[in-house]
Amino acid sequence: MKNLFDRAALRFYAAVVRGNLAKAFEMTNTQVLRGAALPKSWTDLLGRKLFLFLLTVQGLGAFALITLGVILNKSGVANNVMRPRIRQEIVRAGLALLPMFFFVALALGFLVVGQTVSALAKVGAIEYLGSTMVIVVVRELGPLLAAMLVLARVGTANVIELGTARAMGEVEALEALGIDPVHYLIVPRVIGMALGIFSLTIYLIIGALASGYLFAFLQDVPMTPGDYFKQIVESLGWLDFALLALKTIAFGFFIAVVTCYHGLAQPLQLEEVSRVAVRAVTQGVIVCVLIDAVFIVLYLVA
Amino acid sequence: MSENQNLPAIELRGVSVAAMRDATFIVVDNVDWLVASGEFWVIGGQEHSGKSDLLMLAAGLMPPVIGSYKLFGNDTKNFGEAELAERLRVGFVFQGGHLFNQMTIAENVALPLQYQKNLVPAEAVREVQALLELMELSPLADVAPSGIAANWRQRAALARALILKPEVLLLDNPLASLGARHRHWWLRFLDELSRGHGQLGGKPMTIAVTADDLRPWQNARRKFALLHEKKFTTLGAWNEVETADHSAVKELLATPVEATM
Numbered sequence: 166m167k168n169l170f171d172r173a174a175l176r177f178y179a180a181v182v183r184g185n186l187a188k189a190f191e192m193t194n195t196q197v198l199r200g201a202a203l204p205k206s207w208t209d210l211l212g213r214k215l216f217l218f219l220l221t222v223q224g225l226g227a228f229a230l231i232t233l234g235v236i237l238n239k240s241g242v243a244n245n246v247m248r249p250r251i252r253q254e255i256v257r258a259g260l261a262l263l264p265m266f267f268f269v270a271l272a273l274g275f276l277v278v279g280q281t282v283s284a285l286a287k288v289g290a291i292e293y294l295g296s297t298m299v300i301v302v303v304r305e306l307g308p309l310l311a312a313m314l315v316l317a318r319v320g321t322a323n324v325i326e327l328g329t330a331r332a333m334g335e336v337e338a339l340e341a342l343g344i345d346p347v348h349y350l351i352v353p354r355v356i357g358m359a360l361g362i363f364s365l366t367i368y369l370i371i372g373a374l375a376s377g378y379l380f381a382f383l384q385d386v387p388m389t390p391g392d393y394f395k396q397i398v399e400s401l402g403w404l405d406f407a408l409l410a411l412k413t414i415a416f417g418f419f420i421a422v423v424t425c426y427h428g429l430a431q432p433l434q435l436e437e438v439s440r441v442a443v444r445a446v447t448q449g450v451i452v453c454v455l456i457d458a459v460f461i462v463l464y465l466v467a
Numbered sequence: 468m469s470e471n472q473n474l475p476a477i478e479l480r481g482v483s484v485a486a487m488r489d490a491t492f493i494v495v496d497n498v499d500w501l502v503a504s505g506e507f508w509v510i511g512g513q514e515h516s517g518k519s520d521l522l523m524l525a526a527g528l529m530p531p532v533i534g535s536y537k538l539f540g541n542d543t544k545n546f547g548e549a550e551l552a553e554r555l556r557v558g559f560v561f562q563g564g565h566l567f568n569q570m571t572i573a574e575n576v577a578l579p580l581q582y583q584k585n586l587v588p589a590e591a592v593r594e595v596q597a598l599l600e601l602m603e604l605s606p607l608a609d610v611a612p613s614g615i616a617a618n619w620r621q622r623a624a625l626a627r628a629l630i631l632k633p634e635v636l637l638l639d640n641p642l643a644s645l646g647a648r649h650r651h652w653w654l655r656f657l658d659e660l661s662r663g664h665g666q667l668g669g670k671p672m673t674i675a676v677t678a679d680d681l682r683p684w685q686n687a688r689r690k691f692a693l694l695h696e697k698k699f700t701t702l703g704a705w706n707e708v709e710t711a712d713h714s715a716v717k718e719l720l721a722t723p724v725e726a727t728m
Contacts, residue, residue, distance in 0.1 A: 243582045330567075337487075338565040340528055342579040342627070343555045349582070 221448070228426040229419070232355055235347045242348065250349070254357025258319045258417075259364050266365050269314065270372025278302060278377020279384070282393075286386045294388075295396030298374060303405055304464060307370040308362075309457055312416035315362050316449045320424040323354055324445045327428025328438035336429065351425045359417030366413045404467050412460045416453055423449045474540035476635045476673045477502040477525050482534030484520050493532060494520050498699040500692065504634070507661045508675040509684040511702075511719040512694030518677035519562065519639050521694065525675065526559045526637050555583065558633030562640040564624035566612040572619075573599065573608040576626045583631060595630065601666055602626045603652075618649040625656075635673040636660065642683055654683060661688070681708060681719045693719070 278298065285291050327350060330336060339346045378393050427445035477500070484495040494517030502508060502525075512518045523529055527538055527550065536543050538553050566575050576598060577591045584591075599605045602622055612620050621641065628636065638657075642650050663671040678684055681691065691702040695715040702708050708716060 243585050245585050245587045246578070246582045333568065334561060334563070334565040335567055337523070337528065338561060338567070341526060341559040341561070342582070342631075343551050344579065344582050 224430065225423060225426055225448075225452075228430055229422045232347060232351050232422055232425075235345065236352055236355065239345070239348045239352070247348070247353065250353040251356050254353040255360050256357075257322075258315055258354075258358045258361030262315065262318060262361070262365060263368065265314065265318070266311070266369050267372055269310065270369045271376045273302075273306065273310065273369070273373040274376025274378075275380045277306065278373055279380025282377060282381035282386055282388070283384045286381070286388070291386075291388065292396075294393070295398075295400030298377075298397050299400040299405060302373055302377075303370055303401065303409065304460075305457070307373065308366050308409065308413050308416060309453065311362050311366040311369050311413065312420060312453050313450070315358060315365065315417070316420050316424075316446060316453070319358060319361070320420050320449050321442050321446055323421065323424040324428040324442040325438055327425055328441055329435065331429055332435045332438065346429065350429060351421070354425055355418055355421040358421040359414045362417040362420070363410060363413040366409070404464075408460060408463060408467075412456065415456050419452045419456060420449050423452055474504075475501050475537070476504050476506075476539060477675075478535075478537040478540075479525070479531070480535040480537075482524070482531040482536060484517055484524050485529065485532050486517070487520050487523060487529065494697065495694060495699055496697045498534070500525075500699060500701070502635070502673060502675060504673050505661075505671045506673055507657075507686075507689045508692060509681065509689050510675065510677045510692045510694060511679070511681045511716070512677065513679060513715070513718070516694040517697070518679075518694055521699070522637050522639050522675065522677055523559070526557050527554045528559070555631055556633055557635045557637060558628035558631065560621075560624050560628045560636070560638040560641060562643055563617070564612070564620040566620055566623055566627070568612055571609050571611055572604060572615070572623045575612065575623060576604075576630055579627060580630045597666070598626050598630055618645055621645065622649070622652075629667060632668055633672070634670070635675075638674070638676040640677050640679060642678065642680070650683060658686070679719065681716075 278301075281297060281301065282291075282294060285294055285297065330350070336346045336350075339349055374394075374397060378388075378390060381388065381393075382390075424445045427441050427448070479498045479500040482495075482498040482500075483493050484498065486492045486494045494515075498521065510518055510521065520529075524531060524536065527536075527543060530536070530543075538550070539556065541550070541553060543550055543553070566572075567578070570578065573595055577588065577595045580586060580591045580594060581588065596605070596608075599608050602625065604619065604623055604626060607615050607619055607623070612623065615623075625638075625641075636657075641653055641657075645653065657674060657676070660667065660672045661674050663669045676684070684691075685705050687705055690704065691708045693700045693702055693713065693716055695713075700713075702711055702716065708720070711717075
């Protein structure tokens with residue numbers, strides 16, 4: 166542990182942070198603690214866990230801020246190289262997942278929406294359908310499910326790709342060529358994932374609501390499609406649209422940051438990549454739930 | 468003509484070099500090294516003597532722990548965007564190449580040119596093809612790095628470093644794991660670069676290489692240095708290397724050439 170507080174190491178760390186080199190993140194890694202021997206007491210273990218948590222939050226926070234800074238400061242840099250890379254990431258985190266999302270939308274509609282419509286009709290509470298659908302599907306299930314699916318499909322790929330690139334020395338090679346690794350490797354993934362989750366959530370919600378009605382129709386629920394969609398539209402406010410956009414973009418941004426942080430910012434050996442991928446997905450889920458909690462508060466306050 | 472033309476390309480004074488993989492571990496201490504424009508340096512050292520770390524520091528890829536580092540006369544404390552133009556005057560070739568595995572050889576070579584000059588692929592193709600032709604890499608242009616032998620990957624890495632026409636070229640153990648034919652090609656080509664290659668502007672290039680075997684680098688025009696037990700020692704010209712009484716130098720002269728691929 167003494168190395169973390171060594172004065173020369175801190176000076177070196179400050180220099181690489183100023184230079185925005187990928188090496189800066191290595192210094193904030195948590196491997197010293199993870200690799201240490203088991204502590205002798207429970208309080209030591211608790212302290213170590215707390216310290217690990219704080220180091221992870223610090224590393225993720227620093228990485229998120231640096232990524233945001235690079236997105237803003239380098240928006241016009243090397244457009245001819247970056248635009249195709251961003252398009253490629255939008256396809257990967259959005260378009261390529263559409264077939265899976267149509268299936269999930271269908272399943273969600275049948276399993277959740279259809280049953281809810283049917284149940285409300287049975288107890289004579291069909292007038293609450295619109296607000297129930299907006300709360301369950303538009304505000305909660307749609308965005309969260311979309312985020313989880315993209316995290317599983319694209320987030321893990323991010324960790325593995327970047328971890329392998331890091332282990333193979335490709336990040337140092339980018340720096341040697343004067344190419345900012347955060348700009349070249351991270352920014353397209355962040356933008357692609359934010360736009361991908363936003364778009365997929367919209368498709369998922371529309372698909373789930375439509376297939377839900379289809380399920381209810383098959384169960385002879387006395388409701389026309391016009392009444393069904395009218396109730397939903399009347400329950401939607403401008404805040405739902407604004408917060409849905411903000412929430413899905415936040416999901417995309419932070420999932421990309423967490424997965425890229427674990428792939429790029431830690432000095433990895435090839436054999437560590439799979440273990441780090443699991444850790445990144447776990448932290449991605451936690452971050453999404455925390456973001457969701459923040460937005461629940463926003464909905465309640467508004 | 469640049470006003471910095473007569474300044475040393477690289478100047479290290481009292482520099483301590485940290486390991487790339489562990490920033491708290493000093494691999495070389497108190498380095499004084501001055502690389503004048505047009506010089507050809509060979510730095511000898513055994514494995515884990517800090518050759519790669521020293522070279523990466525000289526390229527501006529990591530800062531010194533202590534000491535002064537000047538690139539083309541500019542005291543470089545930070546390594547941010549403002550120093551990018553200076554850094555691009557230095558080309559770096561990693562041991563093993565460190566090519567981007569998702570791209571073809573031609574795309575690897577084109578990337579720095581496209582990124583730094585904001586070109587679409589069609590605008591870079593002529594320059595890339597000419598360089599690939601010069602390096603005998605044209606038949607491999609559309610092949611992924613994983614599909615070619617290490618000999619050619621190393622050569623592709625050289626092409627990628629040269630595409631931006633650097634004034635200084637730093638190469639980390641370029642002859643390691645190369646076959647005899649490729650070693651010969653490298654020594655001849657680097658010598659041409661050092662004298663000024665006609666197809667690359669004709670200006671003599673400043674070159675520094677690291678090596679774990681000094682014998683292939685025998686040449687009266689080259690300068691030699693030794694990395695041993697965290698110390699950087701300037702040896703001088705080849706005749707001084709041959710007559711050096713240092714046991715580490717003798718080891719580097721007697722080291723058998725690595726098995727060819």
